[in-house]
Amino acid sequence: MSAPLPAFRHEPHGSPVAADERGRQIADPGFGRVFTDHMAVVGYTAAEGWHDPHITARKPFQVDPACAVLHYAQEIFEGLKAYRLDGGGIALFRPVANAARFRRSAQRLAMPELPEELFLGSLEALVRADAHWIPAIDGGSLYLRPFMVASEAFLGVRPAGEYLYIVLASAAGSYWKGGVRAISLWVSHDYTRAAPGGTGAAKCGGNYATSLVAQAEATRRGCDQVVFLDAIERRWVEELGGMNIFFVFADGTLRTPPLTGTILPGITRDSILTLARDEGLRVEEAPYAIDDWRTDAERGDLVESFACGTAAVVTPIASARGPDYSFQVGSGGMGQLTARFLDRLTAIQRGRAPDPHAWRHLL
Structure with missing residues:
Protein backbone atom coordinates (compact mmCIF):
# COMPACT_ATOMS: atom_id res chain seq x y z
CA MET A 1 0.00 0.00 0.00
CA SER A 2 1.36 3.43 -0.96
CA ALA A 3 2.09 5.99 1.74
CA PRO A 4 -0.60 8.65 2.31
CA LEU A 5 -0.04 11.84 0.38
CA PRO A 6 1.09 14.85 2.46
CA ALA A 7 -1.30 17.74 3.14
CA PHE A 8 -0.84 21.08 1.43
CA ARG A 9 1.39 23.40 3.42
CA HIS A 10 0.75 27.13 3.16
CA GLU A 11 3.61 29.54 2.51
CA PRO A 12 2.81 33.03 3.83
CA HIS A 13 2.26 35.65 1.13
CA GLY A 14 4.57 38.63 1.55
CA SER A 15 2.40 41.22 -0.21
CA PRO A 16 -1.18 40.18 -0.99
CA VAL A 17 -3.41 42.58 -2.90
CA ALA A 18 -4.90 45.18 -0.55
CA ALA A 19 -8.59 44.75 0.28
CA ASP A 20 -9.71 47.98 -1.41
CA GLU A 21 -7.78 47.17 -4.60
CA ARG A 22 -9.12 43.62 -4.59
CA GLY A 23 -12.64 45.00 -4.26
CA ARG A 24 -12.08 47.27 -7.25
CA GLN A 25 -10.76 44.39 -9.37
CA ILE A 26 -13.58 41.97 -8.62
CA ALA A 27 -16.38 44.52 -9.00
CA ASP A 28 -16.34 43.82 -12.75
CA PRO A 29 -13.70 41.14 -13.38
CA GLY A 30 -14.81 39.87 -16.78
CA PHE A 31 -13.33 36.46 -17.47
CA GLY A 32 -9.77 35.17 -17.22
CA ARG A 33 -7.97 38.43 -16.45
CA VAL A 34 -8.17 38.98 -12.68
CA PHE A 35 -6.04 36.50 -10.75
CA THR A 36 -5.98 35.82 -7.02
CA ASP A 37 -3.04 36.07 -4.62
CA HIS A 38 -2.09 32.40 -4.48
CA MET A 39 -1.54 29.26 -6.52
CA ALA A 40 -1.24 25.57 -5.66
CA VAL A 41 1.93 23.73 -6.71
CA VAL A 42 2.95 20.05 -6.65
CA GLY A 43 6.14 18.61 -8.13
CA TYR A 44 6.79 15.26 -9.75
CA THR A 45 9.96 13.37 -10.59
CA ALA A 46 10.34 9.75 -11.65
CA ALA A 47 12.41 9.10 -8.53
CA GLU A 48 10.23 10.90 -5.93
CA GLY A 49 6.79 10.68 -7.47
CA TRP A 50 4.37 13.43 -6.45
CA HIS A 51 5.87 15.56 -3.70
CA ASP A 52 5.86 18.90 -1.85
CA PRO A 53 2.23 20.04 -2.29
CA HIS A 54 1.95 23.66 -1.20
CA ILE A 55 0.05 26.93 -1.54
CA THR A 56 2.29 29.84 -2.39
CA ALA A 57 2.12 33.37 -3.77
CA ARG A 58 1.15 33.50 -7.44
CA LYS A 59 4.28 34.58 -9.25
CA PRO A 60 6.22 33.90 -12.43
CA PHE A 61 8.43 30.84 -12.40
CA GLN A 62 11.63 30.24 -14.32
CA VAL A 63 12.01 27.42 -16.82
CA ASP A 64 15.05 26.26 -18.70
CA PRO A 65 15.02 27.10 -22.44
CA ALA A 66 15.20 23.34 -23.05
CA CYS A 67 12.12 22.70 -20.89
CA ALA A 68 10.25 19.82 -22.50
CA VAL A 69 6.87 21.53 -22.63
CA LEU A 70 8.29 24.28 -24.83
CA HIS A 71 9.50 21.80 -27.44
CA TYR A 72 7.21 18.77 -27.28
CA ALA A 73 3.98 20.27 -25.87
CA GLN A 74 3.41 17.83 -23.01
CA GLU A 75 0.73 19.90 -21.30
CA ILE A 76 -2.80 19.30 -20.03
CA PHE A 77 -5.30 21.40 -18.13
CA GLU A 78 -8.76 21.53 -16.60
CA GLY A 79 -11.33 24.23 -15.87
CA LEU A 80 -13.97 24.37 -13.14
CA LYS A 81 -15.56 26.89 -10.79
CA ALA A 82 -16.07 27.56 -7.10
CA TYR A 83 -19.41 29.18 -6.22
CA ARG A 84 -20.60 31.02 -3.15
CA LEU A 85 -23.89 29.33 -2.28
CA ASP A 86 -27.05 31.33 -1.75
CA GLY A 87 -27.52 29.71 1.66
CA GLY A 88 -23.92 30.31 2.73
CA GLY A 89 -20.73 28.37 2.19
CA ILE A 90 -18.73 27.59 -0.94
CA ALA A 91 -18.95 24.63 -3.30
CA LEU A 92 -17.12 23.25 -6.31
CA PHE A 93 -19.16 21.71 -9.14
CA ARG A 94 -18.31 18.08 -9.99
CA PRO A 95 -14.55 18.25 -9.25
CA VAL A 96 -14.30 14.46 -9.11
CA ALA A 97 -15.28 14.36 -12.79
CA ASN A 98 -12.56 16.92 -13.56
CA ALA A 99 -10.04 14.81 -11.64
CA ALA A 100 -10.97 11.75 -13.70
CA ARG A 101 -10.71 13.63 -17.01
CA PHE A 102 -7.35 15.08 -15.93
CA ARG A 103 -6.05 11.54 -15.40
CA ARG A 104 -7.34 10.44 -18.81
CA SER A 105 -5.67 13.44 -20.45
CA ALA A 106 -2.42 12.57 -18.68
CA GLN A 107 -2.61 9.01 -20.01
CA ARG A 108 -3.04 10.25 -23.58
CA LEU A 109 -0.10 12.67 -23.31
CA ALA A 110 2.19 10.06 -21.63
CA MET A 111 2.26 12.06 -18.39
CA PRO A 112 2.02 10.80 -14.77
CA GLU A 113 -1.50 10.51 -13.42
CA LEU A 114 -2.28 12.86 -10.56
CA PRO A 115 -4.10 11.09 -7.69
CA GLU A 116 -7.65 12.26 -7.10
CA GLU A 117 -6.90 13.25 -3.51
CA LEU A 118 -4.12 15.59 -4.66
CA PHE A 119 -6.33 17.12 -7.34
CA LEU A 120 -9.19 17.74 -4.90
CA GLY A 121 -6.82 18.81 -2.13
CA SER A 122 -5.21 21.43 -4.36
CA LEU A 123 -8.59 22.95 -5.23
CA GLU A 124 -9.84 22.96 -1.67
CA ALA A 125 -6.65 24.50 -0.27
CA LEU A 126 -6.48 27.22 -2.92
CA VAL A 127 -10.17 28.17 -2.66
CA ARG A 128 -9.92 28.40 1.12
CA ALA A 129 -6.89 30.65 0.80
CA ASP A 130 -8.51 32.97 -1.75
CA ALA A 131 -12.26 32.69 -1.01
CA HIS A 132 -12.43 36.48 -0.54
CA TRP A 133 -11.73 36.83 -4.27
CA ILE A 134 -15.13 35.37 -5.24
CA PRO A 135 -17.04 38.35 -6.68
CA ALA A 136 -20.29 39.25 -4.92
CA ILE A 137 -21.96 40.04 -8.24
CA ASP A 138 -24.62 38.28 -10.26
CA GLY A 139 -22.95 35.29 -11.89
CA GLY A 140 -19.72 35.76 -9.92
CA SER A 141 -17.47 32.76 -9.32
CA LEU A 142 -13.88 31.72 -8.86
CA TYR A 143 -12.62 30.04 -12.02
CA LEU A 144 -9.98 27.39 -11.29
CA ARG A 145 -7.35 26.34 -13.81
CA PRO A 146 -5.42 23.18 -12.83
CA PHE A 147 -2.67 22.35 -15.32
CA MET A 148 0.40 20.17 -15.67
CA VAL A 149 3.51 20.78 -17.76
CA ALA A 150 6.63 18.76 -18.52
CA SER A 151 9.42 20.64 -16.75
CA GLU A 152 12.47 18.48 -17.47
CA ALA A 153 15.21 20.19 -19.51
CA PHE A 154 16.22 17.99 -22.44
CA LEU A 155 15.98 17.76 -26.21
CA GLY A 156 14.73 14.39 -27.33
CA VAL A 157 11.37 12.90 -28.29
CA ARG A 158 10.32 10.91 -25.23
CA PRO A 159 8.07 11.46 -22.20
CA ALA A 160 9.65 13.82 -19.69
CA GLY A 161 10.75 12.63 -16.27
CA GLU A 162 9.82 15.81 -14.36
CA TYR A 163 6.53 17.71 -14.17
CA LEU A 164 4.88 20.63 -12.42
CA TYR A 165 1.22 20.62 -11.45
CA ILE A 166 -0.19 24.08 -10.71
CA VAL A 167 -3.63 25.52 -10.00
CA LEU A 168 -4.45 29.16 -10.70
CA ALA A 169 -7.60 30.94 -9.53
CA SER A 170 -9.28 33.81 -11.35
CA ALA A 171 -12.18 35.98 -10.21
CA ALA A 172 -14.86 35.67 -12.88
CA GLY A 173 -18.04 37.38 -13.92
CA SER A 174 -20.14 36.50 -16.96
CA TYR A 175 -18.20 34.81 -19.79
CA TRP A 176 -20.00 36.95 -22.37
CA LYS A 177 -19.64 40.69 -22.00
CA GLY A 178 -23.11 42.03 -21.25
CA GLY A 179 -24.45 38.63 -20.12
CA VAL A 180 -25.85 35.57 -21.89
CA ARG A 181 -26.79 36.13 -25.51
CA ALA A 182 -27.42 34.05 -28.61
Missing part, protein backbone atom coordinates in the same frame (compact mmCIF):
# COMPACT_ATOMS: atom_id res chain seq x y z
CA ILE A 183 -24.26 33.63 -30.68
CA SER A 184 -23.50 33.17 -34.36
CA LEU A 185 -21.29 30.35 -35.65
CA TRP A 186 -18.95 30.00 -38.58
CA VAL A 187 -18.84 26.42 -39.90
CA SER A 188 -15.24 25.66 -40.77
CA HIS A 189 -14.88 23.56 -43.91
CA ASP A 190 -11.12 24.15 -44.22
CA TYR A 191 -9.85 23.37 -40.72
CA THR A 192 -10.57 20.50 -38.35
CA ARG A 193 -10.10 20.27 -34.61
CA ALA A 194 -9.21 16.59 -34.15
CA ALA A 195 -8.93 13.30 -36.03
CA PRO A 196 -9.54 9.69 -34.99
CA GLY A 197 -6.62 8.42 -32.93
CA GLY A 198 -5.57 11.97 -32.04
CA THR A 199 -5.94 14.02 -28.87
CA GLY A 200 -9.51 15.26 -29.36
CA ALA A 201 -10.77 13.62 -26.16
CA ALA A 202 -7.87 15.01 -24.08
CA LYS A 203 -7.90 18.52 -22.65
CA CYS A 204 -4.52 19.67 -23.91
CA GLY A 205 -3.35 23.03 -25.15
CA GLY A 206 -2.54 21.79 -28.64
CA ASN A 207 -6.22 21.18 -29.41
CA TYR A 208 -6.97 24.82 -28.65
CA ALA A 209 -3.92 26.16 -30.50
CA THR A 210 -5.05 24.45 -33.70
CA SER A 211 -8.51 25.98 -33.35
CA LEU A 212 -7.29 29.57 -33.24
CA VAL A 213 -6.81 30.08 -36.97
CA ALA A 214 -10.38 28.87 -37.55
CA GLN A 215 -11.67 31.11 -34.77
CA ALA A 216 -9.85 34.05 -36.35
CA GLU A 217 -11.59 33.25 -39.62
CA ALA A 218 -14.94 33.14 -37.81
CA THR A 219 -14.25 36.59 -36.37
CA ARG A 220 -13.34 37.95 -39.79
CA ARG A 221 -16.61 36.57 -41.12
CA GLY A 222 -18.53 38.44 -38.43
CA CYS A 223 -19.32 35.37 -36.32
CA ASP A 224 -18.82 34.84 -32.60
CA GLN A 225 -17.48 31.29 -32.61
CA VAL A 226 -16.31 28.52 -34.92
CA VAL A 227 -17.86 25.07 -35.13
CA PHE A 228 -15.86 22.15 -36.52
CA LEU A 229 -16.82 19.24 -38.74
CA ASP A 230 -15.25 15.79 -38.63
CA ALA A 231 -11.77 15.36 -40.11
CA ILE A 232 -12.60 12.51 -42.51
CA GLU A 233 -15.79 13.39 -44.38
CA ARG A 234 -16.06 17.08 -43.42
CA ARG A 235 -19.73 16.35 -42.94
CA TRP A 236 -20.55 15.66 -39.30
CA VAL A 237 -20.88 18.45 -36.74
CA GLU A 238 -18.48 17.84 -33.84
CA GLU A 239 -17.97 20.78 -31.44
CA LEU A 240 -17.05 24.43 -31.14
CA GLY A 241 -13.53 25.62 -30.46
CA GLY A 242 -14.12 25.29 -26.73
CA MET A 243 -17.68 24.05 -26.17
CA ASN A 244 -19.86 21.03 -26.89
CA ILE A 245 -23.03 21.44 -28.94
CA PHE A 246 -26.66 20.29 -28.61
CA PHE A 247 -29.66 20.27 -30.96
CA VAL A 248 -33.33 20.44 -29.94
CA PHE A 249 -35.99 19.16 -32.35
CA ALA A 250 -39.65 20.10 -32.62
CA ASP A 251 -40.69 16.65 -31.36
CA GLY A 252 -38.75 17.27 -28.12
CA THR A 253 -35.70 15.15 -28.97
CA LEU A 254 -32.36 16.36 -27.65
CA ARG A 255 -29.31 15.32 -29.67
CA THR A 256 -25.56 15.80 -29.24
CA PRO A 257 -22.66 14.31 -31.21
CA PRO A 258 -21.35 11.04 -29.77
CA LEU A 259 -18.04 10.67 -27.93
CA THR A 260 -16.00 8.67 -30.42
CA GLY A 261 -12.57 9.98 -29.40
CA THR A 262 -12.48 13.21 -31.40
CA ILE A 263 -14.72 15.27 -29.08
CA LEU A 264 -13.90 16.47 -25.57
CA PRO A 265 -16.18 14.74 -23.03
CA GLY A 266 -17.46 17.91 -21.42
CA ILE A 267 -18.64 17.80 -17.82
CA THR A 268 -21.35 20.36 -18.55
CA ARG A 269 -22.35 18.18 -21.52
CA ASP A 270 -22.67 15.15 -19.26
CA SER A 271 -24.63 17.17 -16.69
CA ILE A 272 -27.15 18.29 -19.32
CA LEU A 273 -27.61 14.74 -20.58
CA THR A 274 -28.25 13.60 -17.02
CA LEU A 275 -30.78 16.36 -16.35
CA ALA A 276 -32.52 15.66 -19.66
CA ARG A 277 -32.88 11.97 -18.84
CA ASP A 278 -34.14 12.90 -15.37
CA GLU A 279 -36.93 14.84 -17.12
CA GLY A 280 -37.79 11.90 -19.34
CA LEU A 281 -36.70 13.65 -22.52
CA ARG A 282 -35.72 11.61 -25.55
CA VAL A 283 -31.93 11.90 -25.67
CA GLU A 284 -29.72 10.90 -28.59
CA GLU A 285 -25.95 10.79 -28.73
CA ALA A 286 -25.77 10.47 -32.49
CA PRO A 287 -24.01 12.02 -35.49
CA TYR A 288 -25.64 15.05 -37.11
CA ALA A 289 -24.66 16.25 -40.58
CA ILE A 290 -24.22 19.93 -41.35
CA ASP A 291 -26.59 19.58 -44.35
CA ASP A 292 -29.26 18.11 -42.08
CA TRP A 293 -28.75 20.87 -39.51
CA ARG A 294 -29.30 23.45 -42.20
CA THR A 295 -32.33 21.69 -43.73
CA ASP A 296 -33.96 20.94 -40.37
CA ALA A 297 -33.52 24.53 -39.20
CA GLU A 298 -34.94 25.99 -42.43
CA ARG A 299 -38.10 23.87 -42.35
CA GLY A 300 -38.66 24.20 -38.60
CA ASP A 301 -37.88 20.61 -37.55
CA LEU A 302 -34.96 21.92 -35.49
CA VAL A 303 -36.09 24.60 -33.05
CA GLU A 304 -33.03 25.23 -30.85
CA SER A 305 -29.27 24.74 -30.75
CA PHE A 306 -27.00 25.56 -27.86
CA ALA A 307 -23.39 25.24 -26.79
CA CYS A 308 -22.18 24.37 -23.31
CA GLY A 309 -19.01 24.40 -21.26
CA THR A 310 -17.64 25.31 -17.84
CA ALA A 311 -16.88 28.95 -18.59
CA ALA A 312 -20.13 29.98 -20.32
CA VAL A 313 -22.34 27.16 -18.88
CA VAL A 314 -25.10 27.22 -21.57
CA THR A 315 -25.12 29.53 -24.60
CA PRO A 316 -27.93 29.72 -27.20
CA ILE A 317 -26.97 29.56 -30.87
CA ALA A 318 -28.76 32.08 -33.09
CA SER A 319 -27.41 31.19 -36.51
CA ALA A 320 -24.74 29.39 -38.50
CA ARG A 321 -22.90 30.34 -41.67
CA GLY A 322 -20.64 28.55 -44.13
CA PRO A 323 -18.86 29.57 -47.32
CA ASP A 324 -22.05 29.62 -49.41
CA TYR A 325 -24.93 29.32 -46.96
CA SER A 326 -26.44 30.90 -43.87
CA PHE A 327 -29.36 29.86 -41.69
CA GLN A 328 -31.12 30.92 -38.52
CA VAL A 329 -31.83 28.51 -35.68
CA GLY A 330 -35.36 28.72 -34.28
CA SER A 331 -36.27 32.27 -33.27
CA GLY A 332 -32.64 33.35 -33.29
CA GLY A 333 -32.70 33.84 -29.53
CA MET A 334 -32.84 31.86 -26.30
CA GLY A 335 -34.97 28.74 -26.73
CA GLN A 336 -37.20 27.33 -24.00
CA LEU A 337 -35.20 24.16 -23.36
CA THR A 338 -31.92 26.07 -23.55
CA ALA A 339 -33.15 28.49 -20.89
CA ARG A 340 -34.40 25.62 -18.72
CA PHE A 341 -31.05 23.85 -18.73
CA LEU A 342 -29.23 27.10 -17.98
CA ASP A 343 -31.55 27.81 -15.06
CA ARG A 344 -31.41 24.25 -13.70
CA LEU A 345 -27.63 23.99 -13.86
CA THR A 346 -26.94 27.37 -12.29
CA ALA A 347 -29.52 26.71 -9.57
CA ILE A 348 -27.75 23.49 -8.61
CA GLN A 349 -24.32 25.09 -8.80
CA ARG A 350 -25.34 27.96 -6.51
CA GLY A 351 -27.37 25.96 -4.00
CA ARG A 352 -30.77 27.27 -5.04
CA ALA A 353 -32.10 23.82 -5.98
CA PRO A 354 -31.79 20.23 -4.72
CA ASP A 355 -28.66 18.32 -5.75
CA PRO A 356 -29.94 14.80 -6.48
CA HIS A 357 -26.70 13.60 -8.06
CA ALA A 358 -24.41 15.05 -5.33
CA TRP A 359 -22.61 17.33 -7.79
CA ARG A 360 -21.89 20.05 -5.25
CA HIS A 361 -18.59 19.51 -3.45
CA LEU A 362 -18.85 21.56 -0.26
CA LEU A 363 -15.79 23.20 1.28
